Amino acid sequence: QVHLVESGGGLVKPGGSLRLSCVASGLIFSDDYMNWIRQAPGKGLEWVSYISTSSTYTDYADSVKGRFTISRDNAKNSLYLQMSSLRAEDTAVYYCARSRRLVAPLDVWGQGTTVTVSS
Amino acid sequence: DIQMTQSPSTLSVSVGDRVTITCRASQSISSWLAWYQQKPGKAPKLLIYKASSLESGVPSRFSGSGSGTDFTLTINSLQPDDFATYYCQQYNSYSPWTFGQGTKVEIK
Numbered sequence: 001q002v003h004l005v006e007s008g009g010g011l012v013k014p015g016g017s018l019r020l021s022c023v024a025s026g027l028i029f030s031d032d033y034m035n036w037i038r039q040a041p042g043k044g045l046e047w048v049s050y051i052s053t054s055s056t057y058t059d060y061a062d063s064v065k066g067r068f069t070i071s072r073d074n075a076k077n078s079l080y081l082q083m084s085s086l087r088a089e090d091t092a093v094y095y096c097a098r099s100r101r102l103v104a105p106l107d108v109w110g111q112g113t114t115v116t117v118s119s
Numbered sequence: 120d121i122q123m124t125q126s127p128s129t130l131s132v133s134v135g136d137r138v139t140i141t142c143r144a145s146q147s148i149s150s151w152l153a154w155y156q157q158k159p160g161k162a163p164k165l166l167i168y169k170a171s172s173l174e175s176g177v178p179s180r181f182s183g184s185g186s187g188t189d190f191t192l193t194i195n196s197l198q199p200d201d202f203a204t205y206y207c208q209q210y211n212s213y214s215p216w217t218f219g220q221g222t223k224v225e226i227k
Contacts, residue, residue, distance in 0.1 A: 044206065044220050044221045045155075045157075045163065045206055045218040045221075046218070047215050047216040047217070047218070059215070062215070103151060105165055105210060107165045107168070107174065109163055109164070110162060
């Protein structure tokens, strides 16, 4: 069984920082591209960031560029999202999701972790 | 960025109905389109990839079609478990991937 489990969400003040984690099991983590997708309350899905298998390539949505950093540790089957300078509009459920290669759908998703940015 | 426009936003239907949801891309994406189903409080689930390929384990009443800019998700004989929100997503140009705004399929 393939599983992705996110953690690290919580309540943070505007301007604050938070680090999300996603642990994978049941797959060869180092073979897969990984992504963060978010969903604001009552809204649709927004792709946030991706990272290639060996961390060579990363990219970010314009809305988070310069504030968020994606990383991975293949030895620990783990994906991370370091979020800083958080804004109210970053409030969302954050999902990690796998794509098997650069151009591929998101075929495995975690259950999500909730980030709330509020004073 | 490639914009994805879904229609309708909401669909009120009955069990057994045939449901059609459309998704239009602002420029050609070849067949690099996926459809997802999301239920309240749950993560999205991949249904269709490459416009018309059924993901393993997904019931055959789901089907996808289209290429270029116009795509369709069809659900034949809607089942009670199918009431959910459906999203299309283009993965043609990697930066950034974009989703449609979603179509909620609700009970009439």
